[in-house]
Amino acid sequence: MTQTPISGIPPRILPEIDDTARQYWTAGADGQLRIAFCAACARHVHPPRPRCPDCAGILEFRVVSGDATLFTYTVAYQQFNPSVPTPFVIALVELAEQPGLRLVTNIVDCDPEALVCGMALRVRFEEQRRGDTTVFVPVFAPPLT
Numbered sequence: 001m002t003q004t005p006i007s008g009i010p011p012r013i014l015p016e017i018d019d020t021a022r023q024y025w026t027a028g029a030d031g032q033l034r035i036a037f038c039a040a041c042a043r044h045v046h047p048p049r050p051r052c053p054d055c056a057g058i059l060e061f062r063v064v065s066g067d068a069t070l071f072t073y074t075v076a077y078q079q080f081n082p083s084v085p086t087p088f089v090i091a092l093v094e095l096a097e098q099p100g101l102r103l104v105t106n107i108v109d110c111d112p113e114a115l116v117c118g119m120a121l122r123v124r125f126e127e128q129r130r131g132d133t134t135v136f137v138p139v140f141a142p143p144l145t
């Protein structure tokens with residue numbers, strides 16, 4: 001599906017947004033990252049899924065701090081999609097809330113040469129249209145302060 005950029009932001013290539021993941025992709029409307037949480041296990045679960053993988057309990061989305069560290073990354077220089085400018089950084093970041101709670105994202109507003117595994121990052125959101133849905137794509141950047 002074609003994505004229409006808003007405010008000059010290049011489109012992000014997103015997975016299909018189904019009912020299970022919709023809250024993850026739309027919750028950033030108020031600037032807060034929300035991650036699925038199992039109350040029975042008292043732990044976050046990502047990527048979103050219909051039930052907790054450990055206890056099959058119901059998951060609910062909870063606000064997290066948006067603080068993370070860079071776990072690993074790669075810099076893409078090959079432009080496979082003509083609408084996505086290069087270079088761009090594909091990263092696995094670990095959220096502050098829980099060891100091993102990692103998500104795949106892009107790093108923005110940072111020279112790829114300045115990236116160091118373990119560095120502090122903070123979430124921000126890119127508003128984009130996807131069909132009838134407005135999504136708020138979580139991306140990460142070094143904290144401004």
Ligand SMILES: [Zn+2]
Pocket residue numbers: 038039040041042052053054055056057
């Ligand atoms: Zn559980």
